[in-house]
Amino acid sequence: MxxxxxxxxxxxxxxxxxxxxxxxxxxxxxxxxxxxxxxNVKPVSDKQYQDECGECHFAYQPGLLPAKSWEALLNADALRKHFGVDAELDNDTLKVIHDYAVDNAADKSWHKRSRKIAVATEEGPAPLRITELRYISRKHHDIPEKMIKGNKGVKSLSFCDKCHTQAADGVYDMDTVAIPNYPGWDD
Ligand code: HEC
Ligand code: HEC
Missing domain, CATH: 1.20.5 (Single alpha-helices involved in coiled-coils or other helix-helix interfaces)
Structure with missing residues:
Protein backbone atom coordinates (compact mmCIF):
# COMPACT_ATOMS: atom_id res chain seq x y z
CA MET A 1 0.00 0.00 0.00
CA ASN A 40 11.35 43.60 -39.18
CA VAL A 41 8.35 45.82 -39.90
CA LYS A 42 4.83 45.22 -38.60
CA PRO A 43 2.71 43.65 -41.39
CA VAL A 44 -0.39 45.54 -42.60
CA SER A 45 -3.40 44.50 -40.51
CA ASP A 46 -6.10 46.88 -41.80
CA LYS A 47 -8.18 45.53 -44.67
CA GLN A 48 -9.19 48.93 -46.07
CA TYR A 49 -5.58 50.10 -46.08
CA GLN A 50 -4.52 46.83 -47.71
CA ASP A 51 -7.20 47.08 -50.44
CA GLU A 52 -6.99 50.81 -51.25
CA CYS A 53 -3.24 51.23 -50.97
CA GLY A 54 -2.38 47.89 -52.54
CA GLU A 55 -4.09 48.66 -55.82
CA CYS A 56 -1.23 50.20 -57.84
CA HIS A 57 1.75 48.98 -55.81
CA PHE A 58 2.12 46.70 -52.81
CA ALA A 59 0.64 48.19 -49.64
CA TYR A 60 3.65 49.75 -47.89
CA GLN A 61 3.70 49.04 -44.15
CA PRO A 62 3.02 52.26 -42.20
CA GLY A 63 6.18 51.40 -40.19
CA LEU A 64 8.30 52.36 -43.22
CA LEU A 65 7.70 56.12 -42.74
CA PRO A 66 7.28 58.40 -39.72
CA ALA A 67 3.84 59.83 -38.84
CA LYS A 68 4.71 63.26 -40.27
CA SER A 69 5.16 61.63 -43.69
CA TRP A 70 1.75 59.93 -43.54
CA GLU A 71 0.22 63.25 -42.49
CA ALA A 72 1.70 64.85 -45.59
CA LEU A 73 0.73 62.01 -47.95
CA LEU A 74 -2.72 61.05 -46.68
CA ASN A 75 -4.91 64.12 -47.13
CA ALA A 76 -7.35 64.92 -49.95
CA ASP A 77 -5.09 67.47 -51.69
CA ALA A 78 -1.99 65.30 -51.66
CA LEU A 79 -3.84 62.16 -52.81
CA ARG A 80 -5.26 63.97 -55.84
CA LYS A 81 -1.70 64.40 -57.08
CA HIS A 82 -0.11 61.30 -55.60
CA PHE A 83 3.23 60.85 -57.45
CA GLY A 84 1.63 61.94 -60.71
CA VAL A 85 -1.59 59.93 -60.33
CA ASP A 86 -5.01 60.55 -58.79
CA ALA A 87 -5.44 58.30 -55.73
CA GLU A 88 -8.38 60.18 -54.22
CA LEU A 89 -10.50 58.48 -51.53
CA ASP A 90 -13.90 59.31 -50.04
CA ASN A 91 -13.68 61.12 -46.71
CA ASP A 92 -14.66 58.15 -44.51
CA THR A 93 -12.14 55.80 -46.10
CA LEU A 94 -9.47 58.49 -46.02
CA LYS A 95 -9.98 58.96 -42.27
CA VAL A 96 -9.66 55.22 -41.54
CA ILE A 97 -6.53 54.91 -43.68
CA HIS A 98 -4.94 58.10 -42.37
CA ASP A 99 -5.52 57.12 -38.74
CA TYR A 100 -4.29 53.58 -39.29
CA ALA A 101 -1.08 54.80 -40.97
CA VAL A 102 -0.36 57.48 -38.35
CA ASP A 103 -1.04 55.10 -35.43
CA ASN A 104 1.33 52.48 -36.86
CA ALA A 105 4.00 54.83 -38.22
CA ALA A 106 7.72 54.14 -37.75
CA ASP A 107 7.93 56.49 -34.76
CA LYS A 108 5.14 54.57 -32.97
CA SER A 109 6.66 51.13 -33.55
CA TRP A 110 9.20 48.96 -31.73
CA HIS A 111 10.07 46.88 -34.76
CA LYS A 112 13.76 47.10 -35.50
CA ARG A 113 13.67 48.57 -39.00
CA SER A 114 10.95 51.04 -38.02
CA ARG A 115 13.08 52.23 -35.08
CA LYS A 116 15.98 52.91 -37.45
CA ILE A 117 13.72 54.87 -39.81
CA ALA A 118 12.18 56.80 -36.91
CA VAL A 119 15.56 57.84 -35.50
CA ALA A 120 16.89 58.80 -38.95
CA THR A 121 13.87 61.01 -39.74
CA GLU A 122 13.38 62.67 -36.34
CA GLU A 123 14.91 65.93 -37.57
CA GLY A 124 14.16 67.69 -40.81
CA PRO A 125 11.23 67.75 -43.22
CA ALA A 126 8.85 64.83 -43.73
CA PRO A 127 10.17 62.42 -46.37
CA LEU A 128 7.52 61.55 -48.98
CA ARG A 129 9.23 58.47 -50.32
CA ILE A 130 10.53 55.38 -48.56
CA THR A 131 13.09 54.96 -51.34
CA GLU A 132 14.55 58.38 -50.49
CA LEU A 133 15.23 57.54 -46.85
CA ARG A 134 18.96 57.32 -46.38
CA TYR A 135 18.61 54.02 -44.54
CA ILE A 136 16.82 52.54 -47.57
CA SER A 137 18.81 54.20 -50.38
CA ARG A 138 22.08 53.21 -48.70
CA LYS A 139 20.97 49.55 -48.69
CA HIS A 140 20.33 49.64 -52.45
CA HIS A 141 23.25 51.79 -53.51
CA ASP A 142 25.23 48.93 -55.05
CA ILE A 143 22.44 47.46 -57.19
CA PRO A 144 23.08 48.40 -60.86
CA GLU A 145 20.32 50.36 -62.62
CA LYS A 146 19.91 47.64 -65.24
CA MET A 147 18.57 45.38 -62.47
CA ILE A 148 16.00 48.00 -61.36
CA LYS A 149 14.76 50.55 -63.95
CA GLY A 150 16.15 48.56 -66.89
CA ASN A 151 14.54 45.37 -65.55
CA LYS A 152 11.06 44.60 -66.90
CA GLY A 153 10.37 42.48 -63.84
CA VAL A 154 11.00 45.40 -61.44
CA LYS A 155 10.84 48.86 -63.16
CA SER A 156 11.27 50.93 -60.01
CA LEU A 157 12.88 50.62 -56.59
CA SER A 158 9.42 51.56 -55.24
CA PHE A 159 8.14 48.06 -56.04
CA CYS A 160 9.74 46.44 -53.00
CA ASP A 161 7.84 43.18 -53.35
CA LYS A 162 9.33 42.43 -56.78
CA CYS A 163 12.65 41.61 -55.10
CA HIS A 164 11.76 41.16 -51.43
CA THR A 165 9.84 37.90 -51.61
CA GLN A 166 8.40 38.33 -48.09
CA ALA A 167 7.77 42.09 -48.25
CA ALA A 168 4.03 41.56 -47.66
CA ASP A 169 4.92 40.04 -44.26
CA GLY A 170 7.13 43.01 -43.44
CA VAL A 171 10.29 40.91 -43.90
CA TYR A 172 13.17 42.59 -45.78
CA ASP A 173 16.10 40.43 -44.71
CA MET A 174 18.86 39.90 -47.25
CA ASP A 175 18.32 36.13 -47.42
CA THR A 176 14.75 36.66 -48.70
CA VAL A 177 15.79 38.80 -51.72
CA ALA A 178 15.52 37.51 -55.32
CA ILE A 179 15.95 39.99 -58.20
CA PRO A 180 13.70 39.03 -61.16
CA ASN A 181 15.68 38.05 -64.30
CA TYR A 182 18.96 38.13 -62.35
CA PRO A 183 19.12 34.80 -60.51
CA GLY A 184 22.85 35.15 -59.93
CA TRP A 185 22.87 38.82 -58.85
CA ASP A 186 24.71 38.11 -55.59
CA ASP A 187 27.48 35.93 -57.06
C1 HEC B 1 -3.88 55.00 -58.59
C2 HEC B 1 -2.67 54.30 -58.21
C3 HEC B 1 -2.18 54.46 -56.77
C4 HEC B 1 -2.89 54.28 -55.61
C5 HEC B 1 -4.36 53.90 -55.45
C6 HEC B 1 -1.95 54.52 -54.52
N1 HEC B 1 -0.71 54.79 -55.01
FE1 HEC B 1 0.95 55.15 -53.92
N2 HEC B 1 2.03 55.42 -55.63
C7 HEC B 1 1.53 55.35 -56.91
C8 HEC B 1 2.60 55.63 -57.86
C9 HEC B 1 2.47 55.67 -59.37
C10 HEC B 1 3.77 55.86 -57.10
C11 HEC B 1 5.17 56.16 -57.62
C12 HEC B 1 5.91 54.87 -57.93
C13 HEC B 1 7.27 55.07 -58.54
O1 HEC B 1 7.87 56.15 -58.37
O2 HEC B 1 7.78 54.14 -59.17
C14 HEC B 1 3.37 55.71 -55.70
C15 HEC B 1 4.24 55.86 -54.64
C16 HEC B 1 3.88 55.75 -53.30
C17 HEC B 1 4.81 55.94 -52.20
C18 HEC B 1 6.31 56.24 -52.32
C19 HEC B 1 7.06 54.96 -52.62
C20 HEC B 1 8.56 55.19 -52.71
O3 HEC B 1 9.06 55.42 -53.82
O4 HEC B 1 9.21 55.16 -51.66
C21 HEC B 1 4.09 55.79 -51.05
C22 HEC B 1 4.63 55.91 -49.64
C23 HEC B 1 2.72 55.50 -51.44
N3 HEC B 1 2.64 55.48 -52.81
C24 HEC B 1 1.70 55.28 -50.54
C25 HEC B 1 0.38 55.02 -50.92
C26 HEC B 1 -0.70 54.84 -49.98
C27 HEC B 1 -0.56 54.86 -48.47
C28 HEC B 1 -1.83 54.61 -50.72
C29 HEC B 1 -3.24 54.41 -50.21
C30 HEC B 1 -3.91 55.63 -49.77
C31 HEC B 1 -1.44 54.66 -52.12
N4 HEC B 1 -0.10 54.91 -52.20
C32 HEC B 1 -2.31 54.46 -53.19
C33 HEC B 1 0.24 55.04 -57.26
C34 HEC B 1 -0.81 54.80 -56.38
C1 HEC C 1 15.68 45.57 -57.46
C2 HEC C 1 15.29 44.76 -56.32
C3 HEC C 1 14.90 45.48 -55.03
C4 HEC C 1 13.84 46.35 -54.82
C5 HEC C 1 12.81 46.80 -55.82
C6 HEC C 1 13.91 46.72 -53.41
N1 HEC C 1 14.97 46.12 -52.80
FE1 HEC C 1 15.47 46.23 -50.85
N2 HEC C 1 17.16 45.14 -51.20
C7 HEC C 1 17.48 44.56 -52.41
C8 HEC C 1 18.78 43.90 -52.28
C9 HEC C 1 19.52 43.15 -53.39
C10 HEC C 1 19.20 44.10 -50.94
C11 HEC C 1 20.47 43.59 -50.29
C12 HEC C 1 21.58 44.53 -50.61
C13 HEC C 1 22.90 43.96 -50.10
O1 HEC C 1 23.27 42.86 -50.52
O2 HEC C 1 23.50 44.62 -49.29
C14 HEC C 1 18.15 44.89 -50.30
C15 HEC C 1 18.20 45.30 -48.97
C16 HEC C 1 17.15 45.90 -48.30
C17 HEC C 1 17.10 46.16 -46.88
C18 HEC C 1 18.21 45.80 -45.89
C19 HEC C 1 18.11 44.34 -45.52
C20 HEC C 1 19.09 43.93 -44.47
O3 HEC C 1 19.05 42.73 -44.09
O4 HEC C 1 19.88 44.76 -44.00
C21 HEC C 1 15.91 46.75 -46.60
C22 HEC C 1 15.40 47.19 -45.25
C23 HEC C 1 15.20 46.88 -47.87
N3 HEC C 1 15.99 46.35 -48.87
C24 HEC C 1 13.96 47.45 -48.00
C25 HEC C 1 13.35 47.72 -49.23
C26 HEC C 1 12.12 48.47 -49.39
C27 HEC C 1 11.30 49.05 -48.26
C28 HEC C 1 11.87 48.55 -50.74
C29 HEC C 1 10.78 49.28 -51.44
C30 HEC C 1 10.57 50.67 -51.08
C31 HEC C 1 12.94 47.79 -51.42
N4 HEC C 1 13.82 47.33 -50.48
C32 HEC C 1 13.02 47.58 -52.78
C33 HEC C 1 16.74 44.59 -53.56
C34 HEC C 1 15.61 45.35 -53.76
Missing amino acids: QRKWKVVALLAAALSLVSAYAGAEEDFVGWLLNFQRQK
Whole structure:
Protein backbone atom coordinates (compact mmCIF):
# COMPACT_ATOMS: atom_id res chain seq x y z
CA MET A 1 0.00 0.00 0.00
CA GLN A 2 2.62 2.48 1.05
CA ARG A 3 4.75 1.67 -1.99
CA LYS A 4 1.85 2.30 -4.31
CA TRP A 5 1.40 5.83 -2.94
CA LYS A 6 5.06 6.50 -3.37
CA VAL A 7 4.75 5.63 -7.05
CA VAL A 8 1.75 7.92 -7.43
CA ALA A 9 3.60 10.76 -5.72
CA LEU A 10 6.62 10.25 -7.95
CA LEU A 11 4.44 10.19 -11.05
CA ALA A 12 2.72 13.38 -9.99
CA ALA A 13 6.06 15.09 -9.39
CA ALA A 14 7.32 13.94 -12.79
CA LEU A 15 4.16 15.19 -14.47
CA SER A 16 4.40 18.62 -12.91
CA LEU A 17 8.04 18.84 -13.98
CA VAL A 18 7.12 17.93 -17.56
CA SER A 19 4.34 20.51 -17.69
CA ALA A 20 6.58 23.18 -16.18
CA TYR A 21 9.14 22.39 -18.85
CA ALA A 22 6.53 22.45 -21.63
CA GLY A 23 5.33 25.83 -20.34
CA ALA A 24 8.85 27.20 -20.38
CA GLU A 25 9.37 25.88 -23.87
CA GLU A 26 6.20 27.56 -25.07
CA ASP A 27 7.42 30.86 -23.62
CA PHE A 28 10.73 30.39 -25.35
CA VAL A 29 9.09 29.73 -28.72
CA GLY A 30 6.81 32.73 -28.20
CA TRP A 31 9.78 34.91 -27.37
CA LEU A 32 11.67 33.65 -30.41
CA LEU A 33 8.73 34.29 -32.77
CA ASN A 34 8.22 37.70 -31.30
CA PHE A 35 11.90 38.50 -31.62
CA GLN A 36 11.77 37.56 -35.31
CA ARG A 37 8.75 39.75 -35.86
CA GLN A 38 10.15 42.71 -33.96
CA LYS A 39 13.27 42.54 -36.11
CA ASN A 40 11.35 43.60 -39.18
CA VAL A 41 8.35 45.82 -39.90
CA LYS A 42 4.83 45.22 -38.60
CA PRO A 43 2.71 43.65 -41.39
CA VAL A 44 -0.39 45.54 -42.60
CA SER A 45 -3.40 44.50 -40.51
CA ASP A 46 -6.10 46.88 -41.80
CA LYS A 47 -8.18 45.53 -44.67
CA GLN A 48 -9.19 48.93 -46.07
CA TYR A 49 -5.58 50.10 -46.08
CA GLN A 50 -4.52 46.83 -47.71
CA ASP A 51 -7.20 47.08 -50.44
CA GLU A 52 -6.99 50.81 -51.25
CA CYS A 53 -3.24 51.23 -50.97
CA GLY A 54 -2.38 47.89 -52.54
CA GLU A 55 -4.09 48.66 -55.82
CA CYS A 56 -1.23 50.20 -57.84
CA HIS A 57 1.75 48.98 -55.81
CA PHE A 58 2.12 46.70 -52.81
CA ALA A 59 0.64 48.19 -49.64
CA TYR A 60 3.65 49.75 -47.89
CA GLN A 61 3.70 49.04 -44.15
CA PRO A 62 3.02 52.26 -42.20
CA GLY A 63 6.18 51.40 -40.19
CA LEU A 64 8.30 52.36 -43.22
CA LEU A 65 7.70 56.12 -42.74
CA PRO A 66 7.28 58.40 -39.72
CA ALA A 67 3.84 59.83 -38.84
CA LYS A 68 4.71 63.26 -40.27
CA SER A 69 5.16 61.63 -43.69
CA TRP A 70 1.75 59.93 -43.54
CA GLU A 71 0.22 63.25 -42.49
CA ALA A 72 1.70 64.85 -45.59
CA LEU A 73 0.73 62.01 -47.95
CA LEU A 74 -2.72 61.05 -46.68
CA ASN A 75 -4.91 64.12 -47.13
CA ALA A 76 -7.35 64.92 -49.95
CA ASP A 77 -5.09 67.47 -51.69
CA ALA A 78 -1.99 65.30 -51.66
CA LEU A 79 -3.84 62.16 -52.81
CA ARG A 80 -5.26 63.97 -55.84
CA LYS A 81 -1.70 64.40 -57.08
CA HIS A 82 -0.11 61.30 -55.60
CA PHE A 83 3.23 60.85 -57.45
CA GLY A 84 1.63 61.94 -60.71
CA VAL A 85 -1.59 59.93 -60.33
CA ASP A 86 -5.01 60.55 -58.79
CA ALA A 87 -5.44 58.30 -55.73
CA GLU A 88 -8.38 60.18 -54.22
CA LEU A 89 -10.50 58.48 -51.53
CA ASP A 90 -13.90 59.31 -50.04
CA ASN A 91 -13.68 61.12 -46.71
CA ASP A 92 -14.66 58.15 -44.51
CA THR A 93 -12.14 55.80 -46.10
CA LEU A 94 -9.47 58.49 -46.02
CA LYS A 95 -9.98 58.96 -42.27
CA VAL A 96 -9.66 55.22 -41.54
CA ILE A 97 -6.53 54.91 -43.68
CA HIS A 98 -4.94 58.10 -42.37
CA ASP A 99 -5.52 57.12 -38.74
CA TYR A 100 -4.29 53.58 -39.29
CA ALA A 101 -1.08 54.80 -40.97
CA VAL A 102 -0.36 57.48 -38.35
CA ASP A 103 -1.04 55.10 -35.43
CA ASN A 104 1.33 52.48 -36.86
CA ALA A 105 4.00 54.83 -38.22
CA ALA A 106 7.72 54.14 -37.75
CA ASP A 107 7.93 56.49 -34.76
CA LYS A 108 5.14 54.57 -32.97
CA SER A 109 6.66 51.13 -33.55
CA TRP A 110 9.20 48.96 -31.73
CA HIS A 111 10.07 46.88 -34.76
CA LYS A 112 13.76 47.10 -35.50
CA ARG A 113 13.67 48.57 -39.00
CA SER A 114 10.95 51.04 -38.02
CA ARG A 115 13.08 52.23 -35.08
CA LYS A 116 15.98 52.91 -37.45
CA ILE A 117 13.72 54.87 -39.81
CA ALA A 118 12.18 56.80 -36.91
CA VAL A 119 15.56 57.84 -35.50
CA ALA A 120 16.89 58.80 -38.95
CA THR A 121 13.87 61.01 -39.74
CA GLU A 122 13.38 62.67 -36.34
CA GLU A 123 14.91 65.93 -37.57
CA GLY A 124 14.16 67.69 -40.81
CA PRO A 125 11.23 67.75 -43.22
CA ALA A 126 8.85 64.83 -43.73
CA PRO A 127 10.17 62.42 -46.37
CA LEU A 128 7.52 61.55 -48.98
CA ARG A 129 9.23 58.47 -50.32
CA ILE A 130 10.53 55.38 -48.56
CA THR A 131 13.09 54.96 -51.34
CA GLU A 132 14.55 58.38 -50.49
CA LEU A 133 15.23 57.54 -46.85
CA ARG A 134 18.96 57.32 -46.38
CA TYR A 135 18.61 54.02 -44.54
CA ILE A 136 16.82 52.54 -47.57
CA SER A 137 18.81 54.20 -50.38
CA ARG A 138 22.08 53.21 -48.70
CA LYS A 139 20.97 49.55 -48.69
CA HIS A 140 20.33 49.64 -52.45
CA HIS A 141 23.25 51.79 -53.51
CA ASP A 142 25.23 48.93 -55.05
CA ILE A 143 22.44 47.46 -57.19
CA PRO A 144 23.08 48.40 -60.86
CA GLU A 145 20.32 50.36 -62.62
CA LYS A 146 19.91 47.64 -65.24
CA MET A 147 18.57 45.38 -62.47
CA ILE A 148 16.00 48.00 -61.36
CA LYS A 149 14.76 50.55 -63.95
CA GLY A 150 16.15 48.56 -66.89
CA ASN A 151 14.54 45.37 -65.55
CA LYS A 152 11.06 44.60 -66.90
CA GLY A 153 10.37 42.48 -63.84
CA VAL A 154 11.00 45.40 -61.44
CA LYS A 155 10.84 48.86 -63.16
CA SER A 156 11.27 50.93 -60.01
CA LEU A 157 12.88 50.62 -56.59
CA SER A 158 9.42 51.56 -55.24
CA PHE A 159 8.14 48.06 -56.04
CA CYS A 160 9.74 46.44 -53.00
CA ASP A 161 7.84 43.18 -53.35
CA LYS A 162 9.33 42.43 -56.78
CA CYS A 163 12.65 41.61 -55.10
CA HIS A 164 11.76 41.16 -51.43
CA THR A 165 9.84 37.90 -51.61
CA GLN A 166 8.40 38.33 -48.09
CA ALA A 167 7.77 42.09 -48.25
CA ALA A 168 4.03 41.56 -47.66
CA ASP A 169 4.92 40.04 -44.26
CA GLY A 170 7.13 43.01 -43.44
CA VAL A 171 10.29 40.91 -43.90
CA TYR A 172 13.17 42.59 -45.78
CA ASP A 173 16.10 40.43 -44.71
CA MET A 174 18.86 39.90 -47.25
CA ASP A 175 18.32 36.13 -47.42
CA THR A 176 14.75 36.66 -48.70
CA VAL A 177 15.79 38.80 -51.72
CA ALA A 178 15.52 37.51 -55.32
CA ILE A 179 15.95 39.99 -58.20
CA PRO A 180 13.70 39.03 -61.16
CA ASN A 181 15.68 38.05 -64.30
CA TYR A 182 18.96 38.13 -62.35
CA PRO A 183 19.12 34.80 -60.51
CA GLY A 184 22.85 35.15 -59.93
CA TRP A 185 22.87 38.82 -58.85
CA ASP A 186 24.71 38.11 -55.59
CA ASP A 187 27.48 35.93 -57.06
C1 HEC B 1 -3.88 55.00 -58.59
C2 HEC B 1 -2.67 54.30 -58.21
C3 HEC B 1 -2.18 54.46 -56.77
C4 HEC B 1 -2.89 54.28 -55.61
C5 HEC B 1 -4.36 53.90 -55.45
C6 HEC B 1 -1.95 54.52 -54.52
N1 HEC B 1 -0.71 54.79 -55.01
FE1 HEC B 1 0.95 55.15 -53.92
N2 HEC B 1 2.03 55.42 -55.63
C7 HEC B 1 1.53 55.35 -56.91
C8 HEC B 1 2.60 55.63 -57.86
C9 HEC B 1 2.47 55.67 -59.37
C10 HEC B 1 3.77 55.86 -57.10
C11 HEC B 1 5.17 56.16 -57.62
C12 HEC B 1 5.91 54.87 -57.93
C13 HEC B 1 7.27 55.07 -58.54
O1 HEC B 1 7.87 56.15 -58.37
O2 HEC B 1 7.78 54.14 -59.17
C14 HEC B 1 3.37 55.71 -55.70
C15 HEC B 1 4.24 55.86 -54.64
C16 HEC B 1 3.88 55.75 -53.30
C17 HEC B 1 4.81 55.94 -52.20
C18 HEC B 1 6.31 56.24 -52.32
C19 HEC B 1 7.06 54.96 -52.62
C20 HEC B 1 8.56 55.19 -52.71
O3 HEC B 1 9.06 55.42 -53.82
O4 HEC B 1 9.21 55.16 -51.66
C21 HEC B 1 4.09 55.79 -51.05
C22 HEC B 1 4.63 55.91 -49.64
C23 HEC B 1 2.72 55.50 -51.44
N3 HEC B 1 2.64 55.48 -52.81
C24 HEC B 1 1.70 55.28 -50.54
C25 HEC B 1 0.38 55.02 -50.92
C26 HEC B 1 -0.70 54.84 -49.98
C27 HEC B 1 -0.56 54.86 -48.47
C28 HEC B 1 -1.83 54.61 -50.72
C29 HEC B 1 -3.24 54.41 -50.21
C30 HEC B 1 -3.91 55.63 -49.77
C31 HEC B 1 -1.44 54.66 -52.12
N4 HEC B 1 -0.10 54.91 -52.20
C32 HEC B 1 -2.31 54.46 -53.19
C33 HEC B 1 0.24 55.04 -57.26
C34 HEC B 1 -0.81 54.80 -56.38
C1 HEC C 1 15.68 45.57 -57.46
C2 HEC C 1 15.29 44.76 -56.32
C3 HEC C 1 14.90 45.48 -55.03
C4 HEC C 1 13.84 46.35 -54.82
C5 HEC C 1 12.81 46.80 -55.82
C6 HEC C 1 13.91 46.72 -53.41
N1 HEC C 1 14.97 46.12 -52.80
FE1 HEC C 1 15.47 46.23 -50.85
N2 HEC C 1 17.16 45.14 -51.20
C7 HEC C 1 17.48 44.56 -52.41
C8 HEC C 1 18.78 43.90 -52.28
C9 HEC C 1 19.52 43.15 -53.39
C10 HEC C 1 19.20 44.10 -50.94
C11 HEC C 1 20.47 43.59 -50.29
C12 HEC C 1 21.58 44.53 -50.61
C13 HEC C 1 22.90 43.96 -50.10
O1 HEC C 1 23.27 42.86 -50.52
O2 HEC C 1 23.50 44.62 -49.29
C14 HEC C 1 18.15 44.89 -50.30
C15 HEC C 1 18.20 45.30 -48.97
C16 HEC C 1 17.15 45.90 -48.30
C17 HEC C 1 17.10 46.16 -46.88
C18 HEC C 1 18.21 45.80 -45.89
C19 HEC C 1 18.11 44.34 -45.52
C20 HEC C 1 19.09 43.93 -44.47
O3 HEC C 1 19.05 42.73 -44.09
O4 HEC C 1 19.88 44.76 -44.00
C21 HEC C 1 15.91 46.75 -46.60
C22 HEC C 1 15.40 47.19 -45.25
C23 HEC C 1 15.20 46.88 -47.87
N3 HEC C 1 15.99 46.35 -48.87
C24 HEC C 1 13.96 47.45 -48.00
C25 HEC C 1 13.35 47.72 -49.23
C26 HEC C 1 12.12 48.47 -49.39
C27 HEC C 1 11.30 49.05 -48.26
C28 HEC C 1 11.87 48.55 -50.74
C29 HEC C 1 10.78 49.28 -51.44
C30 HEC C 1 10.57 50.67 -51.08
C31 HEC C 1 12.94 47.79 -51.42
N4 HEC C 1 13.82 47.33 -50.48
C32 HEC C 1 13.02 47.58 -52.78
C33 HEC C 1 16.74 44.59 -53.56
C34 HEC C 1 15.61 45.35 -53.76
